[in-house]
Amino acid sequence: MAGVTVTLAEIRETPLSVDEVLAGVSSPRAGGVCLFIGTVRDHDRPAHADGAGTTDAPVAHLDYSAHPQAAEAARALAERLAADGRAVRIGLVHRVGHLEVGDVAVVVGVSAEHRAEAFEVCRELIDELKATVPIWKHQLFADGADEWVGLP
Numbered sequence: 438m439a440g441v442t443v444t445l446a447e448i449r450e451t452p453l454s455v456d457e458v459l460a461g462v463s464s465p466r467a468g469g470v471c472l473f474i475g476t477v478r479d480h481d482r483p484a485h486a487d488g489a490g491t492t493d494a495p496v497a498h499l500d501y502s503a504h505p506q507a508a509e510a511a512r513a514l515a516e517r518l519a520a521d522g523r524a525v526r527i528g529l530v531h532r533v534g535h536l537e538v539g540d541v542a543v544v545v546g547v548s549a550e551h552r553a554e555a556f557e558v559c560r561e562l563i564d565e566l567k568a569t570v571p572i573w574k575h576q577l578f579a580d581g582a583d584e585w586v587g588l589p
Contacts, residue, residue: 441519445528446512448503448572453532458546462526467548471559475543477536481576483584495579501533501542504571511570518562523554529562531572 444461455474462470480493504510515527529545536542545562549555567587574586 441522441524442526443512443515443519443528444526445530446508446515447530448508448511449530449532450534451532453530453541453544455541455544458528458530458544461528462546462548464525464548466550467525467555468550469552469555470546470548471552471555472544472546473559473563474541475563477538477540477542479538481578483576483578483582494582496538497577497579498535498537499577500535500575501531502573502575503531503533507531507571511566514565514570515562518558518565524549524558527558527562529566531566531570533572 445458455472459470459472477496477499479496481496482492483494511529511531515529518524519527525548527547529543531543532541543563543566545559545566547555547559547562549558573588575583576586577583
């Protein structure tokens, strides 16, 4: 089997394009393409709610910031997942800066010869991206409260 290509691994301040990621991971070798598109939702369960974070609160907007080496960490993650050969192409892009409800915050894409591998690697990619790449979310709620998510 030919090697896996990481076609895109970037952190950007500009709006993201799902079509760009889809085009980047598409391949005639692939029988399946899986995309995950993360958007800013209009509510969340802040840690300050009810002391246990069990009540949803309206989200006004949020701001993402990233460590200067976040793009390198994202590429290293994609390269590590590519190394096992389950995927054909892998791409990811995460937005930083000010985002409103409904804005696209992250797009990850994986193509593979078979759908099972496309789904598996895509899930691993987004889960590990959120867990390990140094990108932090400052969430602002409609009631004026705020919280940071993802800090070490």
